[in-house]
Amino acid sequence: MRTPVVAGNWKMNGTQASVQALVEAIRTGADAQWKSAIVLCSPFPYLQLVADMLVSSRMALGAQNVSEFGAGAYTGEVSASMLQDCGVQYVIVGHSERRALFAETDAQVADKFATAIAGGLTPILCVGETLSEREQGKTLSVVETQLAAVIERVGVESFAKAILAYEPVWAIGTGLTATPEQAQEVHGALREMIASRSSDIASGVRILYGGSVKAANAGSLFACPDIDGGLIGGASLDATEFLAICQAAG
Numbered sequence: 001m002r003t004p005v006v007a008g009n010w011k012m013n014g015t016q017a018s019v020q021a022l023v024e025a026i027r028t029g030a031d032a033q034w035k036s037a038i039v040l041c042s043p044f045p046y047l048q049l050v051a052d053m054l055v056s057s058r059m060a061l062g063a064q065n066v067s068e069f070g071a072g073a074y075t076g077e078v079s080a081s082m083l084q085d086c087g088v089q090y091v092i093v094g095h096s097e098r099r100a101l102f103a104e105t106d107a108q109v110a111d112k113f114a115t116a117i118a119g120g121l122t123p124i125l126c127v128g129e130t131l132s133e134r135e136q137g138k139t140l141s142v143v144e145t146q147l148a149a150v151i152e153r154v155g156v157e158s159f160a161k162a163i164l165a166y167e168p169v170w171a172i173g174t175g176l177t178a179t180p181e182q183a184q185e186v187h188g189a190l191r192e193m194i195a196s197r198s199s200d201i202a203s204g205v206r207i208l209y210g211g212s213v214k215a216a217n218a219g220s221l222f223a224c225p226d227i228d229g230g231l232i233g234g235a236s237l238d239a240t241e242f243l244a245i246c247q248a249a250g
Contacts, residue, residue, distance in 0.1 A: 004249040005229040007039035008236025019046045023053045025239035034250030051087035062090035068111035080119025094126045096169045106149035114154045124163045131170035156197040164207045165231040171211030187226035215244035
């Protein structure tokens with residue numbers, strides 16, 4: 001049985017005051033009976049604040065990015081060892097905003113994934129297609145190429161220590177959401193891609209859906225057999241909405 005995961009990606013939002021209020025509200029509202037694992041992915045400046053607030057809680061701390069380099073002369077970068085030193089357990093890699101706005105390539109994403117694994121972090125690998133690619137019928141080939149780049153770099157066995165997230169680019173922050181049938185089709189295909197290399201890894205890997213998930217649609221999405229939770233963007237900044245999503249997963 002795969003434990004569902006709900007990860008909140010706050011992106012570049014927040015102040016010390018708002019982050020503290022958000023975490024307090026989520027901690028207060030989280031039900032110990034929920035089966036889902038909850039991860040809060042904070043901006044870098046607030047990682048230590050959130051880490052301190054999550055002590056003795058059922059929730060885990062995540063980061064939104066990691067350098068592909070180790071310690072050294074890489075001004076502005078943050079290494080896996082630094083993140084772990086701050087109490088981080090999970091890290092998002094390959095988010096579509098990193099790929100589109102910061103020109104991260106499949107090879108660079110694979111390097112970041114490898115660095116995270118080597119540094120003792122659990123990477124949440126994002127894959128997904130643009131609207132144009134979906135309209136051209138390229139969805140499965142796009143996500144397969146993105147996934148294959150990582151598997152070729154570190155091997156399929158690495159997904160025993162990782163999470164996969166399908167985020168259709170056309171549904172991120174747009175208010176559009178893939179239907180449960182559309183999402184399940186891609187999730188099922190991703191699991192099959194991994195199964196073609198290792199059935200054991202495929203049966204255990206958790207695949208999250210991300211793309212305008214909210215309380216109103218979370219239940220129908222999470223009911224799909226190959227959807228193991230969500231990577232939540234805007235809704236994770238609203239404690240009530242985020243908690244409702246966690247409840248739907250748990």
